[in-house]
Amino acid sequence: MSLTRDEINLPQVTGCAERPVLKQRGQHEVFCGLTGIMWLHRKIQDAFFLIVGSRTCAHLMQSAAGVMIFAEPRFGTAIMEERDLAGIADMHDELDGVVEKLLARRPEIRLLFLVGSCPSEVIKLDLGRAAERLAVQHSPDVRILNYSGSGIETTFTQGEDACLAALVPSLPPEPDQAPAALMVVGALADVVEDQFARLFEEMGIGPVRFLPARLADDMPSVGPNTVYLLAQPFLTDTARALEERGATLLQTPFPLGAEGTTAWLKTAADAFGVDEDTFNNVIEKPKQRAERAIELHREKLEGKTVFFFPDSQLEIPLARFLGNELGMVATEVGTPYLNKRLVAHDLNALPDTVSVSEGQDVDLQLDRCREERPDIVVCGLGLANPLEVEGITTKWSIELVFTPIQGFEQAGDLAELFARPLNRRTRLEV
Amino acid sequence: MQLTVWTYEGPPHVGAMRIATAMTDLHYVLHAPQGDTYADLLFTMIERRKKRPPVTYTTFQARDLGGDTSQLFMDAARDAQERFQPAAMIVGASCTGELIQDDPGGLSKTMGLPIPVIPLELPSYSKKENWGAAETLYQVVRTIAPQGPDKIEADYKSCNIIGPTALGFRHRDDVKEIVGLIESMGIHVNVVAPLDASVHDILRLKQADFNVCLYPETGLTTCTWLKRQFRQPHTKTVPIGVNATIDFMRELAELAEIPQDECEALIEENEVRLPWYSRSIDSTYLTGKRVYLFGDATHVIAMARVAQKEMGYQVVGMGTYSRELARDVREAAELYGVEALITDDYLEVEEQVQNLQPELVLGSQMERHIAKRLGLPCAVISAPVHVQDFPARYSPQMGFEGANVLFDTLVHPLTMGLEEHLLHMFRDDFEFNDAAGPSHLGHGSSKTVSAEAKDEQQETTSNDPLSWTLEAEKELKKIPFFVRGKARRNTEKFAGEQGLAEITMETLYEAKSHFSR
Numbered sequence: 001m002s003l004t005r006d007e008i009n010l011p012q013v014t015g016c017a018e019r020p021v022l023k024q025r026g027q028h029e030v031f032c033g034l035t036g037i038m039w040l041h042r043k044i045q046d047a048f049f050l051i052v053g054s055r056t057c058a059h060l061m062q063s064a065a066g067v068m069i070f071a072e073p074r075f076g077t078a079i080m081e082e083r084d085l086a087g088i089a090d091m092h093d094e095l096d097g098v099v100e101k102l103l104a105r106r107p108e109i110r111l112l113f114l115v116g117s118c119p120s121e122v123i124k125l126d127l128g129r130a131a132e133r134l135a136v137q138h139s140p141d142v143r144i145l146n147y148s149g150s151g152i153e154t155t156f157t158q159g160e161d162a163c164l165a166a167l168v169p170s171l172p173p174e175p176d177q178a179p180a181a182l183m184v185v186g187a188l189a190d191v192v193e194d195q196f197a198r199l200f201e202e203m204g205i206g207p208v209r210f211l212p213a214r215l216a217d218d219m220p221s222v223g224p225n226t227v228y229l230l231a232q233p234f235l236t237d238t239a240r241a242l243e244e245r246g247a248t249l250l251q252t253p254f255p256l257g258a259e260g261t262t263a264w265l266k267t268a269a270d271a272f273g274v275d276e277d278t279f280n281n282v283i284e285k286p287k288q289r290a291e292r293a294i295e296l297h298r299e300k301l302e303g304k305t306v307f308f309f310p311d312s313q314l315e316i317p318l319a320r321f322l323g324n325e326l327g328m329v330a331t332e333v334g335t336p337y338l339n340k341r342l343v344a345h346d347l348n349a350l351p352d353t354v355s356v357s358e359g360q361d362v363d364l365q366l367d368r369c370r371e372e373r374p375d376i377v378v379c380g381l382g383l384a385n386p387l388e389v390e391g392i393t394t395k396w397s398i399e400l401v402f403t404p405i406q407g408f409e410q411a412g413d414l415a416e417l418f419a420r421p422l423n424r425r426t427r428l429e430v
Numbered sequence: 431m432q433l434t435v436w437t438y439e440g441p442p443h444v445g446a447m448r449i450a451t452a453m454t455d456l457h458y459v460l461h462a463p464q465g466d467t468y469a470d471l472l473f474t475m476i477e478r479r480k481k482r483p484p485v486t487y488t489t490f491q492a493r494d495l496g497g498d499t500s501q502l503f504m505d506a507a508r509d510a511q512e513r514f515q516p517a518a519m520i521v522g523a524s525c526t527g528e529l530i531q532d533d534p535g536g537l538s539k540t541m542g543l544p545i546p547v548i549p550l551e552l553p554s555y556s557k558k559e560n561w562g563a564a565e566t567l568y569q570v571v572r573t574i575a576p577q578g579p580d581k582i583e584a585d586y587k588s589c590n591i592i593g594p595t596a597l598g599f600r601h602r603d604d605v606k607e608i609v610g611l612i613e614s615m616g617i618h619v620n621v622v623a624p625l626d627a628s629v630h631d632i633l634r635l636k637q638a639d640f641n642v643c644l645y646p647e648t649g650l651t652t653c654t655w656l657k658r659q660f661r662q663p664h665t666k667t668v669p670i671g672v673n674a675t676i677d678f679m680r681e682l683a684e685l686a687e688i689p690q691d692e693c694e695a696l697i698e699e700n701e702v703r704l705p706w707y708s709r710s711i712d713s714t715y716l717t718g719k720r721v722y723l724f725g726d727a728t729h730v731i732a733m734a735r736v737a738q739k740e741m742g743y744q745v746v747g748m749g750t751y752s753r754e755l756a757r758d759v760r761e762a763a764e765l766y767g768v769e770a771l772i773t774d775d776y777l778e779v780e781e782q783v784q785n786l787q788p789e790l791v792l793g794s795q796m797e798r799h800i801a802k803r804l805g806l807p808c809a810v811i812s813a814p815v816h817v818q819d820f821p822a823r824y825s826p827q828m829g830f831e832g833a834n835v836l837f838d839t840l841v842h843p844l845t846m847g848l849e850e851h852l853l854h855m856f857r858d859d860f861e862f863n864d865a866a867g868p869s870h871l872g873h874g875s876s877k878t879v880s881a882e883a884k885d886e887q888q889e890t891t892s893n894d895p896l897s898w899t900l901e902a903e904k905e906l907k908k909i910p911f912f913v914r915g916k917a918r919r920n921t922e923k924f925a926g927e928q929g930l931a932e933i934t935m936e937t938l939y940e941a942k943s944h945f946s947r
Contacts, residue, residue, distance in 0.1 A: 026489075026509075027467070027486060027487050027488075027489050027506070028464040028467065028487075028489040029464075029467050029470070030464055030465075030467065031465060031467075031468055032463070032464060032465025032468075033465075034465065035468075054441065054525035054526070054554060054555065055437060055439075055440065055441040055525065055554065055558065056440070056441045056443075056444075056466060056524060056525050056526075056554070058434050058435075058436075058437045059437055059440040059441060059444065059469075060465065060466075060468045062435075062436050062437065063440075063468060063469075063471065063472055063476075064468060064471075072435065073435060075435070076433055076434060076435045077433070077434055077435075078431045078432070078433055079431065079432045079433075079434055080431060080555060081431060081432060081555050081556065082553070082555040082556040084431055084555075085529075085555055089431070091431070094431035095431060097431070098431055098433045101433060102433060118463045118465065118466075118525070118526035119525050119526050119529055121492065122495070122526055122529045122530060123529060150463070150465070150492075151463040151464045151465025151466065151526075152463045152464075152490065152491050152492040152495070152526070153491070153492045155464065190908055191905070191908040191909070194905070194908065285936070286939070289939060289940070289943040292943055293943050293946045296946065363509075363513060380471075381470075381471035381474065381475050382467060382468070382470030382471045382474055382475075382482065383470075383474070383482065384474065384475075385474045385475065385478060385479070385480065386474055386479075386480060386481055386482045389480040389481070409939050409942065409943075412943065412946040413946070416946070
């Protein structure tokens with residue numbers, strides 16, 4: 001099927017219904033954007049992420065990555081030392097030396113990200129300039145880009161947003177006359193990506209391109225004929241950058257669960273004029289599988305209350321899934337940042353009884369959580385065990401980012417992630 | 431600028447956190463951005479502590495930088511004091527906080543808080559975690575201890591135990607073992623600090639006759655100061671291994687004025703099994719095993735002595751990342767005719783291990799990674815710590831029971847191989863837990879074998895009763911290797927039950943859905 005951009009049926013732009021959002025400013029108990037490197041370096045298989053930062057950054061990466069890394073990872077930290085800060089050494093010369101050494105050791109690297117950190121941002125080290133300078137030196141073998149994953153600017157998944165936003169200007173241009181093409185934006189597990197690609201293919205939408213691609217040289221091209229679906233809700237800056245390149249957003253619920261995935265696919269199908277029968281035929285079996293798998297967990301989760309501490313910006317779509325598809329009752333849904341345009345559908349699906357909060361004062365939020373005593377709390381690793389000690393069941397939020405949860409075939413896995421902690425509690429008799 | 435992937439030590443403010451978290455009523459207000467809160471998980475996840483560390487982070491953001499970040503700090507400090515009601519507070523900055531130069535120490539002085547506030551200057555760009563811990567303990571003791579009552583003369587001898595912290599390698603069990611040992615000699619333990627100590631306990635430090643410097647990395651600065659200030663001598667021997675424990679007891683006897691024959695009689699009473707196990711003929715295969723050691727200075731020095739003198743191994747190389755104690759490690763290395771490697775670059779360690787080709791590596795989790803890559807047996811004897819280093823069972827490194835533990839620790843990797851480690855490591859992981867893990871690394875194999883390659887091999891040689899379509903086979907490959915075997919078996923079982931002759935991708939997912947719980 002080959003359509004021009006004008007033949008695309010854009011979904012109606014949905015706004016957010018008015019609802020109060022609790023905003024508090026206190027201690028944030030969240031990761032910084034550097035943590036995104038953990039999955040991005042697995043996703044883009046010939047990219048290296050060089051953090052320009054401090055010992056704290058390196059320590060964060062190894063503490064959070066822990067045992068997940070088998071081989072020598074494709075990330076590292078250029079640790080700034082006293083002599084760099086005191087001006088005894090020229091920081092740019094030093095960085096050039098580090099990059100030189102690194103690329104000599106890892107000749108397979110085709111894309112290098114210089115990743116800014118809190119200290120590099122505070123001293124205003126210009127990594128953009130460094131990337132330009134180094135690009136001249138190492139082109140065409142290695143492309144060099146920069147973004148900031150600093151905790152003063154980014155929270156956890158916003159690191160991926162910053163990374164992809166940095167990639168967008170370097171994407172090859174799509175010719176103006178090119179037929180309309182669908183791009184799926186946001187890192188997905190390879191297996192999920194392939195499932196989606198197959199479904200789109202069967203609907204006759206294709207070829208669908210994914211950002212980020214698995215290899216630096218396979219990044220999709222973009223232009224005014226590009227329409228894109230977000231696979232992840234946290235891509236505010238990436239969406240903006242794509243729009244600057246002329247691409248158009250298909251606003252949609254996120255592909256979590258049977259309903260979420262159906263709606264997400266349907267948005268694209270409608271845009272590309274896929275007829276109802278074809279669409280239903282394509283999704284029938286996998287959708288049934290998803291429903292079946294969800295049903296297995298529904299009994300255990302229905303009516304249970306859930307409380308979200310802010311973490312990944314996946315909270316709103318997750319709350320939608322848990323509420324609509326599993327019958328759970330969200331009490332508070334905290335998110336580090338609320339982009340009402342991107343999560344409008346999921347947000348509107350939340351009942352008014354749900355309290356939405358943005359940002360955090362962790363001590364006050366813990367007070368609310370203890371008061372409510374929800375059946376399950378979604379929170380970060382720093383809070384989980386202390387809450388368990390108080391008798392509150394928790395689900396580590398990081399697992400929702402590191403596990404394939406999108407799409408039909410993963411809907412059951414996603415439900416199981418919430419069922420397991422409750423299941424465990426009922427089993428244990430110690 | 432130093433390029434690194436892994437680091438042996440965290441930044442110095444993490445050292446300060448280890449002191450604050452170890453104590454019962456000390457609170458740390460840290461001027462730091464939000465990402466620095468990751469450090470909480472070291473304590474709640476790795477050490478499985480039941481409470482959040484007593485740390486308040488100001489979590490300033492970029493938009494605060496133009497404004498008043500000092501006010502942010504003062505608000506955080508005041509809120510923390512009111513909410514947590516600590517007996518004392520330490521204040522300082524992380525690496526980024528240091529750059530914005532708000533001077534938390536100076537600010538807190540102006541606030542008139544009703545508790546002692548101890549400012550910390552921990553240079554993040556030149557110092558590291560252990561230094562930060564040692565400095566913090568020293569600052570706390572220096573501020574609090576002189577306020578305590580003067581020493582009351584007693585008719586018994588008493589000591590403080592200085593150095594055990596939160597997140598320390600087996601500190602919890604070492605303290606229990608050593609307190610027992612000291613008390614068995616009739617010496618009273620006055621205060622253990624900082625582990626489980628209150629600020630009030632710090633006030634009582636003066637009451638002891640001498641100090642036991644249990645971990646020089648974190649305790650020596652304080653012990654040296656206490657010696658100067660209150661004329662309390664301190665022990666020099668770290669009681670790891672049979673001989674070191676005996677030396678330690680003799681040192682205690684001298685400090686506590688216990689007659690020599692009484693001390694020797696106590697030493698005779700011990701029931702340590704290591705000497706007999708080592709002499710048992712079963713252990714002859716251990717003779718001259720080439721061993722390489724790397725870790726913190728305390729554990730490397732002590733463990734080299736155990737390996738060489740008590741296990742009959744041959745030390746072929748050793749080193750440390752504890753630059754502050756490099757001289758001690760160099761001296762120890764000379765005893766075994768090797769030159770110590772002093773570095774915090776794990777690549778240098780890896781290179782040395784590769785060149786020396788030892789039969790056993792004793793190191794930290796970092797060396798465990800290195801040994802895994804090189805297919806060498808390894809036992810973990812030092813921080814940096816990992817969730818595995820906080821075993822549920824009582825497992826001290828120190829004293830006579832510690833020596834028993836060490837015998838097992840130093841022998842088991844040789845008999846069991848590395849794969850056990852790997853499997854244990856992943857047993858609790860969400861994706862790995864059900865997999866009956868295959869043997870990843872050939873036992874005693876000396877070349878690098880990637881677990882994945884091995885798994886692939888096994889897969890291709892298994893004879894399938896059912897045929898897989900190319901597409902389905904490709905899809906199966908995308909499933910992580912550690913659960914792939916199970917996915918294959920389940921799919922085939924499912925196909926068999928359904929009477930299918932061919933497995934398509936559809937079958938794969940039908941099976942997944944079928945077996946999904």
